[in-house]
Amino acid sequence: MIDLVKQCITMSIPLVLIALAGFFSERGGVINIGLEGKTLLACFFSVAFSSKFGPIPGLALTIIATSLVSLIHWLLTQVYRMDHIISGMAINLLATGATSFFKFRFAADGLQDSAVPPKMLLYALGIIAPIALYWLSHKTKFGLQHRSAGSDPDKARLLGINPQNIRFSALVGTGVLCALAGSLLVAETPQFTDGMTSGRGYIALAALILGGWRPVNAALACLLFGAASALQIQYNGQYIPSEAWKSLPYIVTLFAIAGFLGKNRTPAGLGKP
């Protein structure tokens, strides 16, 4: 039982961090298919920097580097006005290629125990983050501007808010949270392997949609998905094939998108310039 709870937390918290990273950009109006790639890059940065500079400077540098990558997304969608989906896919592709290309040079070996990112701190942040983001989104001026940039960018402009600027901060937020998620994954298995995010970016996106683009609900959806994978690991496909467990989040999301699980709450300005 204790193992199951532990497993559930291990599986859920990275998802929570990635889903909230998605919350930052999608509530601000930037469709984020690129979460998978950003998190993968964060894993790579975490191994590369932590092995060289130790855990805390490594974490700080990972946050900076991942935020810069996230700003490439801002540059492409907001300055170059590129289609959000194409740019997100391109970032995923770039991340897959770059991490695999550079891993032998910069992240060949696993991390020493002394260099592993601070696991407990990251878990704590993952638990606090949904509430912190709820507060940020609903109780602060930035939150209001952020939501308005995602709901109706044209009206936001009339009120003197520049959606492009708001989205800049939002994508920095995405980068920071992806960096935390990547570092947490590395803290669990202190080594970089190709594609080590294994689709978590997409599952987190699914959780975000299932949670109606709300931080606390999205975190609960992550908990649900995390619990499903924890059960699957625990019972190792004894009663139900493990492939069926793995498909569960995706099937639930399909129904959620189709609006069979309640009202569709897509931010209205998603993907608009």
Add this chain to the structure above:
Amino acid sequence: MKILALIAGGIVLFLASLWAAGANPVTAISQLVTGSVGSASALSGTVREMTPLLILGVSVFLALKAGLFNIGAEGQFVIGACFSAATMLAIGGPLGVVAGVLVGAISGGLWALPAGYIKAFRNGHEVITTIMLNNIAINLTKWLVSGPFKGEKAVSATSATLPVNSQLTPLFKIGQFELPQAVVVGVLLTIGVGYWLSKTTSGYELRAAGANPTAAEFAGVKTKQVTVKAMFLSGAIAGIAGALQIAQFEHRFYDGSSVGYGFDALGVALLAGGNAYGLFASSFLFGALNKGGTSLMGLGIDKGITTMVLAIVIIIFAAVKYRQRGGRND
């Protein structure tokens, strides 16, 4: 000006990456070229890599014309490959191949259908739904091939091998160069779809629905039905790609029969621009990069660099071609 900056940035990123990894750019690039088109056998390899990309490129291209991003080509490909392999094994012989391709087309089309339906009638974005369907397809086929479809003597998760009379032979062979039949089918499909889109009424309706759904609706096009139809056709073509991949090259279905062809196909279709015949050039380029990337590994350079090149090419191309209009501070 902005675009020039982007292109320069892309080139700098590419060269800097090679330099940072300790590789000589000149050697790397020349190896990439000789490894992909430098000899008859290298060229054969490039055509082999190009084949699924061309057919999947047609699939994604068709959807794109209807205003749909079919990220689901990957899932439709593996579903088509898996079910067609089972059919070809069950029936056997040349008839089995024909039935297999048919089953591949139908299963691929059906797999795409929920995405089309949700897009048209439930207002859910096709990119998210097709990504979900991809993951379900990968899990489903993995389960099928490690259980019900598993070959009798197979140790790992793989189907039995096709009997020799169900394996497609090369159309012709000149020395080291082989021309697969599947690529010929791909060429015919490309021409067929290109013709259908530009010369027929139903093709025109599809393009109208993609270009401006409101205007198309006003002009009497049933855009919702067109969306569902386009998604089905796109999935069916992706399914054919899967079936032909089994019949011509792999001869069996196994977990991992696709190495991300569906995602590359999005790049192929985008790079073709608005022109179906552009697919020949773009799938050849992607095929050459895939093949050349493998030969780079001989130099100790990871083939990840070619994935990066593809991403950079897509970014630059999309910045030129797929820009959004509107908004104020342009």
